[in-house]
Amino acid sequence: MKKRFMGSVMLYITLSLTSIIAIAIMTMFASYWITEQADIDAYAINIGGSLRMQTYQIGFYTNAGLTEETKQTVSLFEAKLDSPIFNKLRQSPDVITVLQDLSVFWYQKVKPNLVANNPQLTQLLATQVEKANQIVSLLQKNAEHRIVLLRTIQLVAVFITLILGVLIIYLMKLWVQIPMAQLTKAAHAIGKGDFTQRVQIKGDDELALLAATLNHTCDAIAAMYGQLEKRVIEQTQELKRNNKALMFLFTTVRTMLEKQEHKIDYQKLLDELADLINVDNIELCLMTAQGDNPYLQVQNHQLTSHLCTTKNCNKCHGDAVFINISEPQNTLYPLVYNDINYGVLVVTNDLTMSPHSWQNQLIQSVADQVALSLNLADQHNKERRIALLQERTVIARELHDSLAQALSYLKIQVTRLDFSQKRLQYEQQQPIIDELRLGLDSAYRQLRELLTTFRLKVLDEGLHPALNKTLELLTEQSEMQFYLHFAIQQVPLSPMEEIHLLQIAREACQNTVHHSQGKHVWIDIKQSENNKIVLTVSDDGIGITQSAKLNHYGMAIMQERSKQLNGELKIRDRLGGGTEVELTFMPQSTLSQTSVKANNNDAE
Known part of the structure; x- marks a missing residue:
């Protein structure tokens, strides 16, 4: 199909842009050339005006008898008369002719007659001024001529650019805009599901190729549309199934974390898992880390008997999912967390599940969550035991440091009282009895404080x-x-x-x-x-x-x-x-x- 379309829209656009750019470049080069020629016009006019002004100064200083000022002005006049700027004006023969005439007139007639009160000097200086004025006028006319030429080139460039721009716009509308509008309209209709659209574009460029390809694509999409609907239905069912699996896993995790101190309904968990993965034979065996047989076996309602009839867990230990060689139809998922084996989840499936299937991953996640829940329960029990031991240690320390000391003191006083009784020292018994009373009051007070302390939380x-x-x-x-x-x-x-x-x-x-x-x-x-x-x-x-x-x-x-x-x-x-x-x-x-x-x- 591509061999039938050898034209190129980009070629049209490139040619158009190249034409506009070429005109712009030519205009800029012409303008640059003209401005380059006129770059020294202002300076040359300034020099010409200086020649005229210095001619007046020479006449004034000469007639006034100012010899030194006359020499300085003559030197400055001759320096400007021989200025290099006039060497760059060789392309203007009129200016060069007048300049040479001025130079000959100065050296041959004016300069030899620079004598005070010379009657011919005034006439000679007037003639020299007229020649300087001619130079200034010619320089001005040349500058004006270049400006007029620059304006003419710019106007011609603008006129050509406008004509070329109108032509390019018309061609772009014919070759690009109209075909693009047709393609856009067709694409909009196709986006709404109308695959009967057809685009007819004459030519052999990319847009015509795109129209032919779009027509061919519509035919192919119409043929595939039926198949896509079937695949969408299948994907929708898979998404619903995955969403159901995620909700089940989320509910399981939340239940495991919320019921640390309550019994978890493993029967309900296995029933929901069996319905979700469409497997009838699932059994959960829980055992202690030191035991060799399960202390709890839970199965889903579809089972009529336990899968693990021997109740021997020696063959169910492992760190990852495995299949027992003696019972290849059973897949075992160990409940392992922190290198502690809490049991095993046994699944008997008629069809072999892929290790990367969603059913296998879901069962593994459930096994991990059960193991995590059992580990958290163990940690919670250990923390409660530690807290109880710490509390008992605190109680023992408090009793030893307060009430036990007080009772020891009372025991000593009782010994003193008994000793005085045996010696018939009745006069010493009253102070001892008073100390016993104070000691009992102190012990009672300490006991109340301890009770307050133990109840404090x-x-x-x-x-x-x-x-x-x-x-x-x-x-x-x-x-x-x-x-x-x-x-x-x-x-x-x-x-x-x-x-x-x-x-x-x-x-x-x-x-x-x-x-x-x-x-x-x-x-x-x-x-x-x-x-x-x-x-x-x-x-x-x-x-x-x-x-x-x-x-x-x-x-x-x-x-x-x-x-x-x-x-x-x-x-x-x-x-x-x-x-x-x-x-x-x-x-x-x-x-x-x-x-x-x-x-x-x-x-x-």
């Missing part, structure tokens, strides 16, 4: 509400006024950091209630310039120097909690009276960001 809203709740309880138990300034709303703290902060603040406030003898307590929590958290508890009481011995157990507990935070606890007298407790530590969130920035800087 960080609310779901965070550390700030928990501190407010603690201060409300202390306000009810005493007559002191508590003021809280909480300025770390933008700093994320870990649960352990919040617990330690709350306990240290509570213990410091409790000490002020029992020992400070003050009226006001200020609690300030803020972030310093180096991103550290600073907790300050201060009062207006008697000061730490006089009350340190009364609550040394609480001091030790606060010191131990500050060490667990990797912080620094300072207890000192407050300026202006009272006690000030200051805790400074770096939170884990800020410490992690600092480590990341340091690593990035090292990498750079």
Whole structure:
């Protein structure tokens, strides 16, 4: 088909542009040539006018008897008369003739008669002025002639360009615009599904070839349209199936993550998976990492018996999807996460699935999600065990540092009382009984504080509400006024950091209630310039120097909690009276960001 169309639209356009460009270039070269000729006209006219002016000056200086000025003016006149600028005017014979005549007249007649009070000098100078005027007039006429010639060339170029432009526009409309309009109209109709369009363009250029090709394409598209509809239906069904698979996988992932503490319905999961991939035989076996048989076997409703009748999992261990040689009809998907095998998903399919098929990938994703869910459940259980152990350790430490010490003290007093009873030292029993009463009161008070401490927790809203709740309880138990300034709303703290902060603040406030003898307590929590958290508890009481011995157990507990935070606890007298407790530590969130920035800087 292409051999029948040997013309070229681009050739037409190229010729048109070449013609316009050629005219433009010729016009520019002609203008340049003319302006080059007229480049020295202004300077030559200026020189000619100077000759005329200096002629007047020579006559004036000569008649006035100014010999020195006359010589200088004569030298300047002769220099301009022999100026190189006139050598460039050889193409103007009239100017050259007058210039030579002026030069001969000067050297032969005027210069020899340059004598003061010479009656012929005035007439000679007048003649020389007329010759200089002739030179200026000729130079002016030559310059005007070049300007007229330049204008004529430009007008002719504009006229030719207009004619050529009209002709090119007409030809472009005939050869390009009309065929393009037909092709555009046909393309618009074809875009709407009308494949009966035909374009008739005469000629042998690319547009005619495009029209013939478009006609041929319409015939081919009309033939393929039926096949495309069938393929669209198939692709639509596949998209629906993929969308259904994605929704199933999304629901599965969300269910696995939301039900960490609740039992997951594996039966429903297998039934939905079997319906989705159109496979009847699916079984899920869950086992422990140390076990060799499953503790849970789940199958879809289509199965009448378990696939794994032996309940022996020695042959089901693996790191990836595999097929058991003894049972080639079964495909096994191990539930492995972090090198821990939680079981296996067994699928029996009548038709062999490709390793890259969507069914195989979906089953593998479900197996991975089940393994991840079981791993998260294990991690959650481990965290709960660790939290329980930590809580018991805290309880044991608190009992040892407070109530156990008090009971030991009471035991010593009872021993003293028994010793005085045996020696019949009745006068010493009353002080011992008083100390026992004080010790019992102190032990009871410490027991109540421990109960309050063990019941103390960080609310779901965070550390700030928990501190407010603690201060409300202390306000009810005493007559002191508590003021809280909480300025770390933008700093994320870990649960352990919040617990330690709350306990240290509570213990410091409790000490002020029992020992400070003050009226006001200020609690300030803020972030310093180096991103550290600073907790300050201060009062207006008697000061730490006089009350340190009364609550040394609480001091030790606060010191131990500050060490667990990797912080620094300072207890000192407050300026202006009272006690000030200051805790400074770096939170884990800020410490992690600092480590990341340091690593990035090292990498750079």
